[in-house]
Every structure is written in C-alpha cells, then in structure tokens.
Amino acid sequence: MTGGLLSDEGHGAHAPDLRRELVEQLSAVPGLDVPGSRDLLISMLAERLPEVGDVRRHGSTRLDILEIVRSCLREPHGLRELADTLSLYAPGSAPVRRIGELAAAPAPSPAPDVLPVLPDTELREARALLDRVRHLDAHGLLYAAAEGLALPPLPVTGLGEAFDLLARANARPDGLLPVTVLIEHVSTALDDSEAHRTTAGALRAWNDTRAAALGLAPQLAAVRAELTRAAAAHPSPACLVVQLCRSGMDPDRYLLSHWRQIRPGPWRPERGEDRLVTLDEVPAAVGELVDRAEKEWAGRPGRPVLEFVLPFHLLNQPMEWLTSGSDLTTALCLTYPVVLRSLERMRATEHHRKWHNRWQQLLDSSETVCHWDTAGRRGHDAVRWSSTLVADERLISVALGAPPLRGPAGDRSPLETALRAGVPLAVWDRRPEPPAEFRRRAKRLLKGRAIELPQRVKQLRSEAATAAAAQRDVHVGRHLAVLFDDPNRLVDWSGSPGPADGSARGGHDDEGET
Structure with a gap:
C-alpha cells in the first residue's frame, strides 16, 4: 500500500x-x-x-x-x-x-487494526539512535521526509516523535518506508558534525539492512544520492520575504504577503497573514513585519536578509531605505542585506530551467561574470547584446546603464531580456542619468564570488549612509538597486496554502501585469 x-x-x-x-x-x-x-x-x-x-x-x-x-x-x-x-x-x-x-505519558500505539510496518525491536533500535540527536530541526526534517503526507498542525518536539509519526505511514510509491527517508535526511544533516559521525553511520547501516531485506537497495541508493546533491547546495539564510501584487479590485492597493525563514538551512519559510495596503502604507507595514521577525530571530546569532518580490513597475522603488521600529531614522539596509526579486519571473515557469542553470553557474564560479549594458554608448547593437546574453550561460549578472523604468513609456527591455534568459543578478543606479562613478563602483562591487554580493552591497549602502552630509545624497550606494534572485527559494503567488515543491505558497495573483 x-x-x-x-x-x-x-x-x-x-x-x-x-x-x-x-x-x-x-x-x-x-x-x-x-x-x-x-x-x-x-x-x-x-x-x-x-x-x-x-x-x-x-x-x-x-x-x-x-x-x-x-x-x-x-x-x-x-x-x-x-x-x-x-x-x-x-x-x-x-x-x-x-x-x-x-x-x-508515552505516545499511543498505532490503531489495533493496523499492522506495524517493521518489528518493534527494529523500530526501537532506530529510535534509540535518533534520541541521541537533539540539535536538529525535527519538524523540518519530518516535513522533508513526509513528501506530501498530511502532517500535524504543530511541530513535533523531537526526532523520536517524528519517527513515531512516520512509522505509522504506508510505503512510498518506490517502496521505501517514510521512516527510511527520515533517517537518510538525519544522517545527511549529521555529516558535518564530528561528534555525530558514529550516529550517522549507525543510522545508515540500519537503513542498509532494512533496504537489503526488502529488496530496496537501489531505491535507497537513489534517495541517498539525491540528498547528497541537495546537501551541497548553498543553504538558505534566515530571511524575511515581502511580496507585493497589485489588487485586481483596486489598482491603487496592493496585496502584501510575507514569509519568514526563522533559521538558516533548508528552505522552509513560514507564511504570515496577507493584507491590502496602498503604496503609502507599505513602509509602516514592512516595519511591523521586520520587528515581528526580529522577535522570532531573537537568541539566534546570524545575519538575516530582507527580500522584496516585486512586480516590474515597482523594481525601481528604494525599498532598502525603508525604516522600522521606534528609531525611524535607521534604514533597513544598515541592519540587513536588502535585495529585490522578480514577481513576473517567479510566475513564468517556462524560464525556470534557464534560471536554475545560471544560478548553478553563480554558485560554482569564483568570480561574478557581468554583461554590461551598452545602451546609449557608441556602437550599441541591441540585438547583439541580447543574443550574447542568451547564448552564454557564464554571464550570471547584468549591469544596466539606466533604470529599468525611465520616462512615461518606460525602458525596461534589457532587464526583461536578462530575466527571461535566467540571469539571477542585476544592478543599476536608480537615477535617470547615472553618473560615471556608478560603473567604477559597480565593477568593484561585482568582484569576487557572487553569492557573497548581498553582504558587499550592505557595506556600500552603509558607506552612503555614514558619508559626510554633502556627499550622502549623491553617493552611489544611496541609489544602487540590486536584484539577487535564487530560483531554489520560491514563494508562490498562486494562493494555494502550504509549501510544495520547494516553494512557499501564499499570496494571491491579483497583479494585472504579465
């Protein structure tokens, strides 16, 4: 079954x-x-x-x-x-x-009409091993191992409880028991801990014995290989993701959705309540969300990130300079790396394979290979620029020569081309006529590993905020926009509750644009 x-x-x-x-x-x-x-x-x-x-x-x-x-x-x-x-x-x-x-009181036994999947002695052996491990995210590992099974509304309080819950579950389509998959997840999570190497080895040995007895060794090997590949991916930081979609009922209002990633590690954000706001109400709403997230991050060292998933027409808004808390003079970007993400691309799954390819290039590369916008420069060839970008997946970033929205008609084609090509990183100066200094500072910013760019951006913005009064408003860091978009950390606009397929579902598609 x-x-x-x-x-x-x-x-x-x-x-x-x-x-x-x-x-x-x-x-x-x-x-x-x-x-x-x-x-x-x-x-x-x-x-x-x-x-x-x-x-x-x-x-x-x-x-x-x-x-x-x-x-x-x-x-x-x-x-x-x-x-x-x-x-x-x-x-x-x-x-x-x-x-x-x-x-x-002990956990109740399975219902009398349900036969145990494994003998009690074998279950006790695995549970005893899991009881040695108390530092892992038990509910997160349960969620990862359950893969679509109905889960309790509140988190389990330990790996033992997660094991007990899955021990009452039927086999997966490939024949593996969910408890087997849970143990593989735990073993993979323990690989980086010298103190738990013995426990990880014992858990894998337990799985090997069960799989061999059931003729499922190939299926277990496939799951183990998949988890090994996933473990090598860059972990998600603790973060707050805020998404804005224009309301279809009222074009002057936006649906503000948000998700909180409480701790670094696998992407398992918790969705909060949505609310309708005007653009004027966004700063106060975001400030409240940041303060609430800080209460959940309290007691955990780390460097949380703020991300804004925005429709195209809002990407030039200086979200990083919003303020929060009682100190209304302190901008968000002084405390957090703040980056933009594209709502339209998150919807457009036909571009996601290319997006994943470029993101993998970003992770693997020791340098940030940038494609500089040539619009407005002598010899500019828009077709050649776009074709080069699409053809060369090593180009993981673009630097725009002007904001993606300019003038009444707008001028957004270079960024649109980059998004469709799967480029995960873009920088530009928000001013209508960026100064020559922007190119010099952007080149310096893009040196080094791209995955570390949000921290470098935070430093540049801090320089702008602490500059002398005469220089503060003209500093490049004051006007720098950064789109830094990880395809592995989706928040889905569809409105379906609950996380699925690596995305955190929530929000609602009221945005009139495509």
Missing part, C-alpha cells in the same frame, strides 16, 4: 485533545490569572527553553496560556520542561500533577 498516515494523530503529533487539556489544566494553576505571574512562569521556562522567552502576550489569561502551551509543544522535551518548571512554581497542586502525568 502507498498513501498517507495509517492512524489518527496521537500524543506525538500533539493531538487537539492533548493541547486542549494542557490549556485547561494550566489555566487552573493557582496565580496564573495574574499577568505578572504568567510573566514569572515564562521567565522560568525561558531558563530551560530560550524560545519560550519570546512568547506573544495577549493580556488575556487563556490566550497567554495557549501561547505558552503552543511554544512548549514546539520544542524538543518542551512538555517535560513545562511540567518540571510548574513543579517549582506551584508544587503539589492538582493541575500541576496532571500536567506531569501528561508529560510522562
């Missing part, structure tokens, strides 16, 4: 009944009806579970408690830590004793 899960959600999947009882019991703990007492509990929990320290407060007892429960259930061993903390906060009370019982 192939298909979905064999039984309904249980403890390991945080069934709604468990979550509901936890909320009821925690609401009955003495003192938690007072906001200060809830703050104390959150502070105590944060000593064990740092992620809980940023839990959202609503000012309502039940809503605050629901947030505490949800946050604990997202963390490995979070329920156990909640029970232990409550034993200090309100020892001996009946609700605390009940929460302790819930934390200690």
